[in-house]
Amino acid sequence: MTRLPLSDAKARLSEVVRSVRQTQVPVVVTVDGEPAVQIVPVTPAPTRLSPHEVATYQALMGAVLALDTLDTPYDAVAAVVDGRR
Numbered sequence: 001m002t003r004l005p006l007s008d009a010k011a012r013l014s015e016v017v018r019s020v021r022q023t024q025v026p027v028v029v030t031v032d033g034e035p036a037v038q039i040v041p042v043t044p045a046p047t048r049l050s051p052h053e054v055a056t057y058q059a060l061m062g063a064v065l066a067l068d069t070l071d072t073p074y075d076a077v078a079a080v081v082d083g084r085r
Contacts, residue, residue, distance in 0.1 A: 002027045005030050005033075009039075017039065026041070
């Protein structure tokens, strides 16, 4: 993490902000040698699903829910021991 005196940060603020945005590395601004503030990159907000993506998800979930379920628990270990898959 980079430390930068306030006077330097003030003189080069645009450059500092562009660097933080590009590298995703925060910068600590110091006053009298002590940390005062931190400039951190903004995390992009999640995007909304398109109507096509929503319809695809709903179709997939409908297909999963329509699958037959087993009446009894399936024992995978016993199936392997018996040579079944």
